[in-house]
Amino acid sequence: MRTVLFNLLAATTLVVPSAAQSACRLSKYLDLPVTMRGARPIVSAQIGGKNAQFILDSGAFYSMMSRASAETYGLHLDDLPPRFELRGINGSTTGWQTTVRSFELAGATLTNIPFLVGGTDTGQVGLLGQNFLGLGDVEYDLRHGVVRLLRAQGCKVDDLAYWAGSKPVVIIPIEEQAPHHKTVATIILNGVKLRALFDTGAPSSVLTLSAAKRVGVTPTSPDVVPSGISTGIGTRTLRTWRATFNRLEIGGETIPNPTIRISEAELNDADMLIGEDFFLSHHIYVANSVGKMLITYEGGTAFGVGSAGASDGEGKPLDLADRAAEPTDAEGFSRRGAAYASTRQFDAAISAFDRAIALAPGQAKYLHQRAAARLGNGQPLLAAQDLDKALAIEPSDTEARQMRAALRLRANDPSGAAEDIRVLDRDLPPASGNRLQLAAMADAAGLFDIALANDDEWLKAHPEDAQRPSALNGRCWVRAQLGRDLKAALDDCNAALHARPNVPAYLDSRALVRLRQGDLTGALADYDSALRAQPNNAWALYMRAIARRRAGDANGAEADRKAALALAPRIGERAARIGLDK
Numbered sequence: 001m002r003t004v005l006f007n008l009l010a011a012t013t014l015v016v017p018s019a020a021q022s023a024c025r026l027s028k029y030l031d032l033p034v035t036m037r038g039a040r041p042i043v044s045a046q047i048g049g050k051n052a053q054f055i056l057d058s059g060a061f062y063s064m065m066s067r068a069s070a071e072t073y074g075l076h077l078d079d080l081p082p083r084f085e086l087r088g089i090n091g092s093t094t095g096w097q098t099t100v101r102s103f104e105l106a107g108a109t110l111t112n113i114p115f116l117v118g119g120t121d122t123g124q125v126g127l128l129g130q131n132f133l134g135l136g137d138v139e140y141d142l143r144h145g146v147v148r149l150l151r152a153q154g155c156k157v158d159d160l161a162y163w164a165g166s167k168p169v170v171i172i173p174i175e176e177q178a179p180h181h182k183t184v185a186t187i188i189l190n191g192v193k194l195r196a197l198f199d200t201g202a203p204s205s206v207l208t209l210s211a212a213k214r215v216g217v218t219p220t221s222p223d224v225v226p227s228g229i230s231t232g233i234g235t236r237t238l239r240t241w242r243a244t245f246n247r248l249e250i251g252g253e254t255i256p257n258p259t260i261r262i263s264e265a266e267l268n269d270a271d272m273l274i275g276e277d278f279f280l281s282h283h284i285y286v287a288n289s290v291g292k293m294l295i296t297y298e299g300g301t302a303f304g305v306g307s308a309g310a311s312d313g314e315g316k317p318l319d320l321a322d323r324a325a326e327p328t329d330a331e332g333f334s335r336r337g338a339a340y341a342s343t344r345q346f347d348a349a350i351s352a353f354d355r356a357i358a359l360a361p362g363q364a365k366y367l368h369q370r371a372a373a374r375l376g377n378g379q380p381l382l383a384a385q386d387l388d389k390a391l392a393i394e395p396s397d398t399e400a401r402q403m404r405a406a407l408r409l410r411a412n413d414p415s416g417a418a419e420d421i422r423v424l425d426r427d428l429p430p431a432s433g434n435r436l437q438l439a440a441m442a443d444a445a446g447l448f449d450i451a452l453a454n455d456d457e458w459l460k461a462h463p464e465d466a467q468r469p470s471a472l473n474g475r476c477w478v479r480a481q482l483g484r485d486l487k488a489a490l491d492d493c494n495a496a497l498h499a500r501p502n503v504p505a506y507l508d509s510r511a512l513v514r515l516r517q518g519d520l521t522g523a524l525a526d527y528d529s530a531l532r533a534q535p536n537n538a539w540a541l542y543m544r545a546i547a548r549r550r551a552g553d554a555n556g557a558e559a560d561r562k563a564a565l566a567l568a569p570r571i572g573e574r575a576a577r578i579g580l581d582k
Contacts, residue, residue, distance in 0.1 A: 024155035026162065029136060032056070032106050032147040035335050036342035039203035039276040041142055043128060046104035047073045056147060057127040058140075058183055058286075059199030059273060064116035065126025068431035068461040070098050073125070077117055094118055094464055120466040121433035127201060130182055140200065140284040142276070143298055144324050145335025152289060160285050161294040165323070170251035170295040174286065183286050184270055185293060188249040189260075190215045194271040196250075198284070198293070202275030205260055205303065206230075206240070211271035212262045217243050219262065227261055237466055237500060238264040248303060250274075251295065258303030278302050280343055298322070300343055330360035334369060341369075346377035364394035368403060380407060398427055402434060405441050414445045425450050431461035439474055443481075446577070452478045469499040473506045480512040481578045489513045504533040508540050515543065515580075520551045538568035542575055 034041045034056060041056040050073060054063075070077060077096040095118035103113040115126065137160075139148040152160060161169040175184045183198040189207070192215050209219075217224065219241045227242040241262045248255040260272075267273070281300035286293050299322070300306070327333045337352030353370035360366060371386035387404040390397055405420035421442050428434055439454035455475040462468065473496040479489035493510035500506065511526035527544040531537060545560035564571050575581050 024159045025153045027151045030106050030149040034145050034147050036338040041200050047100050048102050052125040054126050054128045055124050057129050057201030058133055059197055059201045060127045060129030062116050062131045063129045066121045069125045070117045071431045072429045138286045142279050143339055157292050164296050167296045170253050172251035172293050174291055174293050190246050196272040196274050197270035199273040202273040204277045205275045206263045206273045207260050255303055255305050330356040334366055341373045346373050349373040364390040364397045368400035409444050417445045430457055448478050448482050469496040472496040473509050477509040483516050486517050504530040515547055520547055523547045538564045538571050542571045
């Protein structure tokens with residue numbers, strides 16, 4: 001791919017730092033516009049003329065997509081070489097390979113581009129990894145919505161941070177791993193040297209359990225708190241925790257009291273992932289050609305620590321004024337707004353989206369971006385207005401329609417949500433990863449048959465995916481509400497609980513199946529377990545009241561019923577809708 005890309009893309013001179021250093025030339029092969037979506041850097045491309053969005057993932061050794069994405073774009077799958085294994089932070093997965101005959105990216109058309117295929121759906125078409133990013137030097141300026149692929153000629157390492165001005169520049173060695181570069185460097189946490197992979201695909205920085213233990217922190221240490229679960233390309237789900245450490249040193253930059261997630265993740269070549277919480281507050285040049293990385297701090301929050309009091313090595317306050325040129329077009333303001341939104345600066349994001357909309361009022365994309373920022377800013381009515389306008393311009397905008405359906409459900413408008421859900425059910429590709437969320441929304445709107453069909457479609461298209469337990473539970477739950485195919489429902493719930501034991505929602509689903517089947521002992525056992533984890537779950541309390549009444553425990557039933565109604569006075573109406581009010 002290296003030869004193909006460099007032959008196709010004519011290099012242009014990016015900058016000559018000064019007349020005294022005129023021998024230094026940075027040639028730009030590709031200027032990649034990047035739009036942040038949450039904490040994910042998204043690049044727009046086309047596969048065979050069809051729009052496709054990818055996560056720019058410096059932590060992925062190779063570009064890849066899920067099997068469902070390959071199916072959606074009609075790509076042929078070939079077997080991988082024997083003993084070749086796709087492995088991520090959460091285990092391995094079956095893999096294939098495919099070739100994209102025509103891949104359009106940032107105004108260039110590339111031919112015969114290889115991708116690995118397999119693993120968990122990323123929420124986008126796939127990942128662009130190091131077989132692409134490692135072609136030369138790469139500059140990450142996610143704060144301003146751009147990543148550049150570059151070649152340096154005649155430059156000293158100090159010359160490469162051309163944007164820095166008076167800001168201190170941290171220069172640290174990186175390891176080069178053939179055949180594709182991965183940006184791995186040594187950092188120091190609480191005085192302990194660790195190997196860190198700088199990973200734009202990681203929404204937040206993550207430390208492995210074994211590395212945390214070396215630093216002296218475990219999940220049972222004081223002030224360490226559970227932080228949910230995470231996934232990767234494999235099928236396992238991983239427990240995470242959040243901990244505050246004493247000191248993190250990345251080259252010459254010192255971050256006091258950083259808050260970092262600890263994970264059960266398995267990293268083959270590092271102890272830690274440095275993720276978007278670092279990239280969005282720093283400008284980074286990865287000089288793969290000489291094995292160095294140059295970093296400047298640009299302001300904002302990193303590892304939970306803000307810029308207040310930031311100073312250089314001599315104690316002089318840093319000048320963190322943003323001197324980047326203001327965007328000149330709608331896309332530039334869109335990318336700037338998305339970067340603000342990803343760091344929860346919603347007022348600034350909305351202002352940037354206002355400018356984008358003013359410059360291109362006929363573009364639905366900017367309206368639904370502003371809608372998302374307004375939702376984050378606690379302005380649901382204004383968000384709804386933006387979504388209505390976006391869909392009036394572009395009715396086929398499935399992202400905006402899905403957002404509006406979810407917003408209508410939150411606003412207790414199931415009939416309005418149902419309209420959007422039916423359109424999405426018609427328009428989404430059969431293998432779309434969005435069908436899992438669509439199934440959940442259809443369930444919430446009382447469209448049980450649509451929910452069941454979408455769970456079926458998603459499970460068929462995602463045979464190896466970390467979200468399969470969630471989909472199995474969803475299908476079990478819908479069947480339980482319908483009172484249909486109860487044996488199959490029980491099988492689904494059992495499979496979900498086998499993969500993720502003791503999840504309260506899964507126990508609650510299985511309890512309803514068992515209640516429908518007349519297995520009162522099993523139903524009560526599951527409701528008891530679910531309520532031990534979530535004692536204020538009004539639905540589980542109300543349903544246990546029904547199970548207790550049927551089992552002859554009138555006093556226990558009445559106590560549960562009163563507790564449920566105190567939490568949710570209309571919970572009985574919900575039970576009545578599925579024929580379980582007695």
